[in-house]
Amino acid sequence: MLNIAFIAHDRKKEDIVNFVIAYEHVFKGKKLYSTGTTGMRIMEATDLQIHRFLSGPLGGDQQIGALIAQNEMDLVLFFRDPLMAQPHEPDITALLRLCDVHGIPVATNLATAEILVRALDRGDFGWRELVESNKPGLG
Template sequence: MRIGLAANQAHHSHAESALFRWLRASQQGIRELDIRLHAVGRTYDAIVRDGVLGDYAGLLRYPYGREGGLMKLVAEIVGLPESGRALDGAVYLMHPVDPSSIFPEAIALKRQCVIHQKPFISTVASARDWVELERILAGFAPDPGADALHALEHQTLALIAHDAMKPQMVAYAAEHFDVLSRFAQRIATGTTGQRLNELAWSRGWPQEQDWVQRYQSGPMGGDAQIADLVLERRCQRALFFEDPHVARQHEADIQLLERAVTTVTDDAVCMTSPAVARRWAEAVRRRAELRPC
């Protein structure tokens, strides 16, 4: 498995930075899965300097960002026909006030991950969660250190989908209704929430009870309302099915929600494609069988 890796400078500037919190928590899983980390220059240098991965042979160096390192990650997410090289996803730990996180190559990295249905991971919690789900799907025993991430009965889940993706969100919820129903609370923006409630009622959920608490539609401020819950640590996980092919009039609101997630990097998990969300749901079921709550 090949994963692109980058972190904004504030996330690797000292030993307790976000990058090293993730690597310390997940290095066993990284080694077990033999994940090849294709790290952009400064991120690579910081890992070597800290020594957190020791002599791990799967750490590979790419050029500095100013020399095109992040651009190369974007190209390899898409895939390079002449070399056959392709990345399976990207971990890009974003700091909410670092301007480089909105450079074209940073935006393109996320967009191409969404288009090609590969994981785009921008927070410490998401990175830890992703390593654990891949461990479970590979047949490894659950990591007790990841139990808090899987305490769904104490978490709130946000379900957000752009117009073209709403049918996929409803189909996903129907397929994984059991997993999503484990959450203490589910929230959603307007139309998505109504469709999900109608699905739940058709599945026998009490008609007088909403399965999803509805907020405003995205253009009317629903993304901003959910962002506030994320910042207050009252929403721990988001499924955000994005449509990367259309211009979005409320792009600023979408970016606000994404920035809120990266602000609470140790506490918020975000998944941005149906393929990644399906793998997560499968891992949740397997993990529950192996480590009953």
């Protein structure tokens, strides 16, 4: 099953909620993760079940980063606020770096997210299922 992470900074939360509502049919049946507040907002507005990690500034980006490091995240939708400094900027940079290390599709704005989710809907993420099935077990 594909694993997807939702993350949004405060001034982008309304955007991500509306985005997930619009594509709820695509996200249904996937394993969903999020940072704390983002996930709460999405679950209040949809019927989706999301595993929520800590809030971003308290370590949530790093928790999602850990799954990326283990190659267990297949898609990251991270609606960043480019006009507001974040206290946990190093965590954000680290998460995006890990996406590049492991070649994980990551959108940092709504326009890219839309293209990736449409690709997901038409089956373009089949290669990630292959990665999943070929992955050696941990430990």
